[in-house]
Amino acid sequence: MPSKSNKEWANIVSTLTGGYKSVANYYDEQEATSIHVLTVLKEGGKVCATIGLMDVQHEPPTEILMDSTSEDVKLENIISMAAFFIMKDGWKIKPGAVFETLVSEYHPELELKHLLFVPQYQWGEALSKVELEQGYIYPLLAVGITNEELDFISQKGVSALENLWEQNNINVLDWHRSSSV
Template sequence: MRQLVGGNTSVTAYYDEANANKIHIFSSSNSDGIVAATVGLMEINQSDKPGVEIYSEIIMDQRGHDERISNVLSTIAFCVMKDCWNVAPGVVFHDVVRMYVPGTELPHVMFTAPFQWNTMSKLSLSAKTIYPLVAIPISEAEAKVAGANAGQDLEAIWVKQSTDVLDWGRKSAA
């Protein structure tokens, strides 16, 4: 990831409220903004089907330099680790952005394939195949659209309107 995004990088441990669970967050900052990614979430099988293994890491990308991106990302990771929430393209986690950015118009996140980097759709590490996903902040109206058709309708709206989904201060596209 460091070679892919460059910039000033760091890895920081984040703990849940009880200090019982920990996730590492990779962060890279450059003049365009911040990229953050979970480190170690791939240890949790995301599949509900017996005999099928699906592993993922979560990435967030932001134009701007709001350090709360790592807090949002660690909360997403704890939802997966502790509460067994599954991530997949089109899945929405409600209110995880609002927890750290109270007045935001984009309080939820939807997961999508990493559109920024063509080589990141699937990675092989050791004996595992990892499917990275990008968590994109979305509005209430966008969450409703995302609820149908695994987020594909919302992604089509974004493409049609040339929506900059990396701008956390943007207006809703729906």
């Protein structure tokens, strides 16, 4: 059962993003662990957010956001898989963290194979540090990156990749894009 803070979070995201919203419960393969995922279908794509990741022992408390310029990408499956690695295996997320091969589990046809966690930028300060009844959470945006971009990060760092994206006007919300390097 979602807590009051979980519901607050879902309402904040759905209000800011607009569109048709739904919430579904996703289970791991053993059906032992679950996470709620909010999906908001909007003109020109969809937004997904975990609901309840903030309740896991993770400092600082966080939730994951994903955004896409198309509706055909299985963001719900990808975001729930990332949440399960955090909840069950203790994986840590922070700006610059990469979860390798998660995208390719559901979309082997895409060039984007991995998830890179970055501060969200689409909604400004409203979703950077969110005050809820239980305290603050610090949501992160998960964007897809290619093998070449992963190699670039290991050589030059995340900031260099973000600068490259900015200089070349790369739309990181386009999950069908090619590598930027």
